[in-house]
Amino acid sequence: NAGVTQTPKFRVLKTGQSMTLLCAQDMNHEYMYWYRQDPGMGLRLIHYSVGEGTTAKGEVPDGYNVSRLKKQNFLLGLESAAPSQTSVYFCATRLADYEQYFGPGTRLTVT
Amino acid sequence: AQSVTQLDSQVPVFEEAPVELRCNYSSSVSVYLFWYVQYPNQGLQLLLKYLSGSTLVKGINGFEAEFNKSQTSFHLRKPSVHISDTAEYFCAVSTLTTAGNKLTFGGGTRVLVKP
Numbered sequence: 001n002a003g004v005t006q007t008p009k010f011r012v013l014k015t016g017q018s019m020t021l022l023c024a025q026d027m028n029h030e031y032m033y034w035y036r037q038d039p040g041m042g043l044r045l046i047h048y049s050v051g052e053g054t055t056a057k058g059e060v061p062d063g064y065n066v067s068r069l070k071k072q073n074f075l076l077g078l079e080s081a082a083p084s085q086t087s088v089y090f091c092a093t094r095l096a097d098y099e100q101y102f103g104p105g106t107r108l109t110v111t
Numbered sequence: 112a113q114s115v116t117q118l119d120s121q122v123p124v125f126e127e128a129p130v131e132l133r134c135n136y137s138s139s140v141s142v143y144l145f146w147y148v149q150y151p152n153q154g155l156q157l158l159l160k161y162l163s164g165s166t167l168v169k170g171i172n173g174f175e176a177e178f179n180k181s182q183t184s185f186h187l188r189k190p191s192v193h194i195s196d197t198a199e200y201f202c203a204v205s206t207l208t209t210a211g212n213k214l215t216f217g218g219g220t221r222v223l224v225k226p
Binding site for chain 1: 213
């Protein structure tokens with residue numbers, strides 16, 4: 001039981017390049033979330049999904065897209081990376097009682 | 112919409128001394144409250160949560176928090192810290208009416224335990 005895994009762990013992009021971050025869970029949870037973490041700002045929600053085939057915008061969705069084609073996977077895409085997207089990205093799933101279970105994170109640098 | 116304020120961005124504390132991390136929230140409806148800990152280069156781990164019932168909540172690693180509705184606070188305490196408690200701590204809130212059961216996080220408090 002791996003819980004929540006994130007791929008890749010680290011990535012460096014040049015401005016304008018695209019990439020996809022993968023979040024995978026083996027806990028059969030319906031709800032999944034993508035956050036970004038920046039110093040002094042805590043975690044801010046980018047997009048979330050309440051089930052397979054559904055997605056919704058969070059607090060800071062601009063510049064990102066997501067897809068949830070399979071229940072166990074939640075993909076976060078950057079179509080044209082910008083230096084402002086340099087951050088640590090966390091995926092989470094929702095357990096019972098509103099608690100969220102977090103993955104280990106992806107550190108992205110955009111130069 | 113709800114919001115969370117963590118009043119201290121950094122808290123230095125000596126080993127075996129007590130520590131209190133302050134968290135205030137704003138919401139027009141009943142809340143669910145959480146404290147998470149993030150050790151260096153790791154993801155977030157749940158310390159404790161308040162959903163209902165007793166306002167004093169005990170969590171892992173000797174931490175506890177008290178929900179104070181009148182002061183809209185959920186402060187985290189530990190009576191005696193260890194070096195291993197050096198980490199960043201996040202307070203978070205959600206509500207029954209929040210779409211997608213989203214969490215709103217505070218900005219975090221970095222705790223540095225000194226020997």
